[in-house]
Amino acid sequence: MERSFISPVYDIRRVPIGKIQANAYNPNHVAPPEMKLLEKSIWEDGYTMPIVCYYLEESGKYEIVDGFHRYTVMLTSKRIREREGACLPVSVIDKPISDRMASTIRHNRARGMHSIELMQGIVQNVIEAGMGDDWIMRNFGMDADELLRLKQLSGLAALFRDRDFSRAWVAEGVMVG
Numbered sequence: 001m002e003r004s005f006i007s008p009v010y011d012i013r014r015v016p017i018g019k020i021q022a023n024a025y026n027p028n029h030v031a032p033p034e035m036k037l038l039e040k041s042i043w044e045d046g047y048t049m050p051i052v053c054y055y056l057e058e059s060g061k062y063e064i065v066d067g068f069h070r071y072t073v074m075l076t077s078k079r080i081r082e083r084e085g086a087c088l089p090v091s092v093i094d095k096p097i098s099d100r101m102a103s104t105i106r107h108n109r110a111r112g113m114h115s116i117e118l119m120q121g122i123v124q125n126v127i128e129a130g131m132g133d134d135w136i137m138r139n140f141g142m143d144a145d146e147l148l149r150l151k152q153l154s155g156l157a158a159l160f161r162d163r164d165f166s167r168a169w170v171a172e173g174v175m176v177g
Contacts, residue, residue, distance in 0.1 A: 008093050011091065011092070012089050012090065013090045015089075015090045016086060017075065017086045017087065017088060020063075021061050021064065023100070025104065026064070026104055028108045035069065037141030038070070042070065047088065049089075051066070051067030051088050052066040052103070053065060053090050054093060055094070065103050066108075067088075116150070116153065120153060133147055
């Protein structure tokens with residue numbers, strides 16, 4: 001009788017960071033602002049998703065299939081590494097290398113992108129709830145220009161109500177009153 005499939009997420013292992021290694025085929029890159037946001041997310045929320053790995057029996061190490069950037073945060077953030085005891089949650093898949101490469105690509109592509117319209121609505125909601133620009137930028141990982149563009153795209157005057165404006169230039173010889 002054939003054993004039924006059980007998803008790897010039901011068997012999470014706590015693995016020391018020294019036993020985990022990156023793969024050589026991940027094409028995904030995360031820009032520095034998003035890496036800072038990922039570090040903030042992990043600090044604020046903890047690791048909410050395991051790193052997906054393949055166990056390399058010959059070396060006793062776990063090779064990352066998905067989760068390289070979460071792994072990188074563990075390596076680069078002393079406060080997170082200390083809090084987590086230098087261990088990561090790992091789910092293990094057992095597939096040949098070509099299937100692991102395909103899994104990496106699927107994981108990367110399945111994350112999608114944020115809808116501008118939905119982000120405008122979220123920004124509007126938190127502004128209406130009393131959160132200021134600094135709070136939004138800090139907690140959403142946005143810079144001032146990105147937040148301003150979202151507000152401009154929405155066209156809602158309420159999003160600008162607490163914003164200070166200044167003149168871009170003043171013509172010579174013209175009295176500004």
